[in-house]
Amino acid sequence: MQLTLNHYLFVGGLIFAIGFAGVMLRRNILIIFMCLELMLNAANLTLVAFSRFNLTADGLPNYNAQVLVFFIITVAAAEVAVGLAIIVALFRVRQTTHVDDISSLKF
Amino acid sequence: MSPILFYLFSALVLVFAVAVVANRNPVASALSLVVSLLGLAALFVGLNAYFIAAIQVLVYAGAVMVLFLFIIMLLNIQSEARRKMNPLAYIAGGGVTALFVVQLSNVLSHFALGKTEFPPIASGTIDDVHHLGSTLFSTHNLPFQVIGVLILVSTIGVVVLSKRELK
Numbered sequence: 001m002q003l004t005l006n007h008y009l010f011v012g013g014l015i016f017a018i019g020f021a022g023v024m025l026r027r028n029i030l031i032i033f034m035c036l037e038l039m040l041n042a043a044n045l046t047l048v049a050f051s052r053f054n055l056t057a058d059g060l061p062n063y064n065a066q067v068l069v070f071f072i073i074t075v076a077a078a079e080v081a082v083g084l085a086i087i088v089a090l091f092r093v094r095q096t097t098h099v100d101d102i103s104s105l106k107f
Numbered sequence: 108m109s110p111i112l113f114y115l116f117s118a119l120v121l122v123f124a125v126a127v128v129a130n131r132n133p134v135a136s137a138l139s140l141v142v143s144l145l146g147l148a149a150l151f152v153g154l155n156a157y158f159i160a161a162i163q164v165l166v167y168a169g170a171v172m173v174l175f176l177f178i179i180m181l182l183n184i185q186s187e188a189r190r191k192m193n194p195l196a197y198i199a200g201g202g203v204t205a206l207f208v209v210q211l212s213n214v215l216s217h218f219a220l221g222k223t224e225f226p227p228i229a230s231g232t233i234d235d236v237h238h239l240g241s242t243l244f245s246t247h248n249l250p251f252q253v254i255g256v257l258i259l260v261s262t263i264g265v266v267v268l269s270k271r272e273l274k
Binding site for chain 1: 108110113117120121124125127128133136137140143144147150151154155156158159162163166167170171174175178179181182184192196197199200201203204207208211212215218220221222223224225226227228229230233238239242243246247250254257258261262264265268269
């Protein structure tokens with residue numbers, strides 16, 4: 001069976017769903033952060049699939065989507081750096097990474 | 108990409124993504140995420156996005172995940188102790204995810220454009236880096252400069268957030 005675009009979109013959607021389940025179900029802040037990265041990678045996969053699918057006139061992929069993937073990877077790296085700095089600062093104060101213990105802003 | 112390879116690498120990505128979510132030990136979760144990202148890079152190669160696959164391995168799996176592992180080791184996080192967890196929360200979380208997957212299959216089954224095969228790509232070697240670079244620096248030059256400023260700002264932010272109080 002030949003691969004279609006829907007194959008890649010479905011795999012990307014599944015990766016997103018698994019990351020989403022992780023963000024909702026896990027209670028360790030670092031694992032939540034890693035599941036967030038999974039969701040970003042799912043978006044990257046769908047972007048690259050669409051880039052390959054929409055060919056330009058001379059048979060090359062549409063590179064605008066791949067430029068966006070490049071930006072997403074860069075922004076994710078910057079976000080991970082800042083997020084982990086916040087987590088380390090929080091850990092210094094609270095000595096815990098369990099989300100239920102860091103809920104002082106909760107309504 | 109041959110369908111066998113696609114299914115193989117997709118299975119790799121999905122199995123290790125589930126391992127990220129389900130593992131108690133944070134180091135095992137981080138390493139499972141590394142394997143997942145490498146499988147994803149293989150899928151990118153199958154989609155003829157060679158530069159993005161290389162960047163994925165170098166930056167995402169090679170720098171971001173290493174940073175995660177540094178922080179896990181630094182904070183010396185032990186395996187998560189079993190805490191009393193509300194079963195309703197598990198049911199709700201699993202239910203929302205299942206609902207999302209159902210909705211995804213529903214949308215994709217009606218997506219007629221997605222059921223067509225991939226069009227054949229230009230034959231010969233595709234000079235991926237050249238074309239991506241010219242697109243990046245001509246059409247998307249301004250976002251590129253903004254990203255540079257963003258990285259600078261995030262570096263400064265990390266340094267400021269990590270400073271200890273000077274006694």
